[in-house]
Amino acid sequence: MDRRFTKIKFDPKKGMVHLEYKSGKQLLDEYTMKCTEAPHPNFLKSLEVFKTHVTDICELPAEYAERIIVRGISLNYGGEDDVMGCVIIAGMELQNSNAPLNLNTPNKIECMYNPDMPDDEKVLMSADMRDDIEELIHEANLYVEGERAQTSLFAEEVKEPQDAELIEGADEPMALPQAV
Numbered sequence: 001m002d003r004r005f006t007k008i009k010f011d012p013k014k015g016m017v018h019l020e021y022k023s024g025k026q027l028l029d030e031y032t033m034k035c036t037e038a039p040h041p042n043f044l045k046s047l048e049v050f051k052t053h054v055t056d057i058c059e060l061p062a063e064y065a066e067r068i069i070v071r072g073i074s075l076n077y078g079g080e081d082d083v084m085g086c087v088i089i090a091g092m093e094l095q096n097s098n099a100p101l102n103l104n105t106p107n108k109i110e111c112m113y114n115p116d117m118p119d120d121e122k123v124l125m126s127a128d129m130r131d132d133i134e135e136l137i138h139e140a141n142l143y144v145e146g147e148r149a150q151t152s153l154f155a156e157e158v159k160e161p162q163d164a165e166l167i168e169g170a171d172e173p174m175a176l177p178q179a180v
Contacts, residue, residue: 008140009072009089010039010047017043018072019140038149043139046132047072053129054090057105067093069100073136079113086125086133 004027007020019033050073051065074087085107091100108125112118125133 003141003144004075004077005137005140006075007072008047008075008136010044011071012069017143019144021140021144033144035143039143040139040147040149043136043143046136046139049132050088050090050129050136053126053132054088054103054105056126057088057108058103064092068103069093073133075133076107078109081113081115083109083111083113084133085109086129 003021003023005019005021007018009018010016011018015036015038017033017035017037017039019031021031023029023031047070050070051068052062054060054068054070055062055065069091071089071091074089076085076087077083078085086109087107088103088105090103090105092103093100107123108129109123110125110130112120112124
């Protein structure tokens with residue numbers, strides 16, 4: 001099933017995943033999913049890589065990335081070719097305040113809306129950002145399909161008991177007592 005995500009967010013305080021997407025014929029069906037089931041670690045890693053994009057887009061020193069908490073991305077589509085755009089939603093811990101600085105990056109698009117226009121680096125996202133968006137969309141699709149932090153309660157292989165076990169130094173298995 002094709003999904004076009006418009007929001008992919010995670011609130012670490014509430015432990016809540018928030019996804020919004022369109023699907024179906026001509027993308028007319030709209031879905032919102034809010035879930036407290038912990039996402040797979042790959043989902044969180046895919047979200048965390050946007051820290052460096054925030055520092056790049058907002059022209060912040062690279063060392064600020066460790067203070068940034070990425071909460072999500074908002075995706076939009078425009079122009080005749082449905083060109084994808086992205087705003088990164090983040091917060092940055094401040095040293096002299098008890099509340100974070102809220103950051104919403106400017107919208108960056110994957111390519112120019114009009115192909116006849118020359119590329120403008122001020123409005124275009126980097127190729128790395130595009131790849132990171134695709135990876136996060138992949139992880140969001142997996143989440144919708146049920147892949148979460150705990151994928152199976154019985155992930156470890158259970159060893160079946162044997163009728164007889166070899167005792168160290170013995171040539172044959174020890175026989176189990178017979179019922180009388």
